[in-house]
Amino acid sequence: MGITFSYPEEKVKGITWLGKGPYRVWKNRMKGGQFAVHQKKYNNTVTGMDWRYPEFKGYHDRMFWAVIDNEEYPITVVSETDHIFLRLFTPKPTGSKNVDPVFPEGDISFMDAISPIGTKFQKADQLSPQGNKNQFRNRRDRQRLWGATLYFDFGIGAVENVQ
Structure with a gap:
């Protein structure tokens, strides 16, 4: 439940964000994150197979703002809503249905609800x-079923000679 966008994964270098982290979360594995400003470089870590932590891909809890560093312009997202999950791409499948939710x-999502994960x-x-x-x-007792206010800054600035 949320909104998702497509963005070329190969252009992303890293992220800095205010929220719970630095590790990714699942619906049934939320504990342990620290609320702070976190920064991590892009990686394609597969849990249990690689040792580059924290993992870059997956869901991140309580994102208030994020700056996605990439080869073009930094993408800044600010949320007025305090319960948004940020999804950064999709982790590489492990081959087990229980741990591949x-x-x-799409590639980058802002979600109200996320998937749980099983064990082996x-x-x-x-x-x-x-x-x-x-x-x-x-x-019917609520004005809206899901809602969030997000602000985007694509860092482009003044654009000249656009045809």
């Missing part, structure tokens, strides 16, 4: 109530 299409031997929904799939319900 479904990700939304158990599916996420067998581990705890937090491992159950998200359910989208129409709640």
Whole structure:
């Protein structure tokens, strides 16, 4: 549940953000992050196979602002909403259905709800109530079902000689 954008992964160099981190999170694995300004370089770490931590790809909790460093112009995103998850690309699959949850299409997402993850031997929904799939319900008692305010700055500045 959220919004997603496409951006060439090969152009991204790293990220600096204010939120919980520096490690990625899952719906059923939220504890342990520190609320601070974090910075990390792009990597394609596969948990348990590589040792370049923290992993770059995946969900990041409580993003208030982020600057995505890339080969073109820095992309800055600021959120007025305090419960947004930032998704940076999709981690490389491990080959196990239990630990390869479904990700939304696209590359960079701003989400209200994220996927849980299982273990090598158990599916996420067998581990705890937090491992159950998200359910989208129409709640008439709320003004909106999902909402967030995000501000984007693409760092382009003045553009001259555009045809």
